[in-house]
Amino acid sequence: MNSTIFHNAVRLIALVLLQGLLLRRIAMEWPYFHIVLYPLAIMLLPLRMPNTLVITLGFACGLLVDIFYQTPGLHASAGTWTAFVRAFVLRYLEPRGAGYNVNYSPTAWRMGLGWFLRYAAILMWLHLFFLFSVEAFTFVFIGEILLKTTLSFTLSMLFVFIYTVVFNPIE
């Protein structure tokens, strides 16, 4: 129990720092290739965690990223959104018959790599689309939003895959 909290806290802070200090600089060079990894911290929160807490953590995580990006509210809104839809994506991907073991976290180790990549891909795409929509703040540039989402999604998923293969966390 305590180790789970510890794992998640360290992961969240590490991902926020990675996002804010390193990946932000890459995005500044090539705005269309924005590597976004911090949603992983929201995705990997334990299954038994209450939904309200997940949403609060999503908001907090986004707000921390915003401090680095100097865009108050932007990542916070996207983080809140991703945390909110996580429950629906989980319900949609629930294994038939067996269901979830509520003591687990939705990791590749527990659920299998194929399941996890599908889960991560759906949430990542929703996160990026929401993020870039709010960034543009209008759907007039929907073409640009979709292009940015697609390019950043591809790159971000590559890094999610690398992260999963390298660390392969249990919790």
Add this chain to the structure above:
Amino acid sequence: MRDLLLLFLRYGGFLLFLLLESISFWLIVRYNKNQRAILDNTIHLAIQRIDERIQNITDYLSLSKINEEVVTHNAQLLDSLVEQKVWIQKVLSECTSDSLRIDSTTFLHVYPARVISNTINSSNNLFIIDKGQKDGIRPRMGVLSMQGVAGIVKATNAHYSLVIPLINRQARLSAMLARSGYFGSLLWEGPQPNTAWLEDIPNYADVTLGDLVITSGYSAIFPPGIPVGKVIGKETPPGGGFVRLKVALNTDFARLHYVYVLKMTPPFDFSSLQTATQ
């Protein structure tokens, strides 16, 4: 209370989501310049669009009023046309000599025009119509509204003309009382855009309130008999044999939309005689 708690447990996630998103969006528009500008612009556009809608509706509503005016005016024109036909027939049947009547040879032409700009609240009110030199408009032509005299053309360019309305301190119009035939000059001192003064009426003249005021025809601008207004008051200035009459103008300058410009070609030009004495 228990129900409320259950409600929050069930839908708490959604409520929290809404709350946190509200906070996020508030932060975004409060602290991010670009998004703030886009939001302001969007609100501005929305207000503009609503304004446009309201304007369309008011235009549409006033359209029925204008339409009504046009219909009544048409009816009046038809009436006078019939009257004139009767009159011409009478003249033709009576007239056997070859004498020339000035009235019958005065050539009169009417150009319809639309008012595109109008002021009524200054001491030198002006309005602009959408016809100019290319349409045959020249300075010193008379301008009528559907109710009566409106003004006189002051200046023209190729496509537009500037008109001095009756409600301008520079405007002078030779007018007379329809019933008794006494004439005077009509002028405006402001500020009300619906009344003017008829001056130089001798104090022995028979005037009653409600008398109609019409053009006298003592100029080459308006033919005689065009309605101007109605007498609503009488004032006796000290030391003189004349009275001033307060006239309620027929033309409503506050909603002047369509006017007619009169082109009069009198058979003989007597303006040179008028200037000869000056």
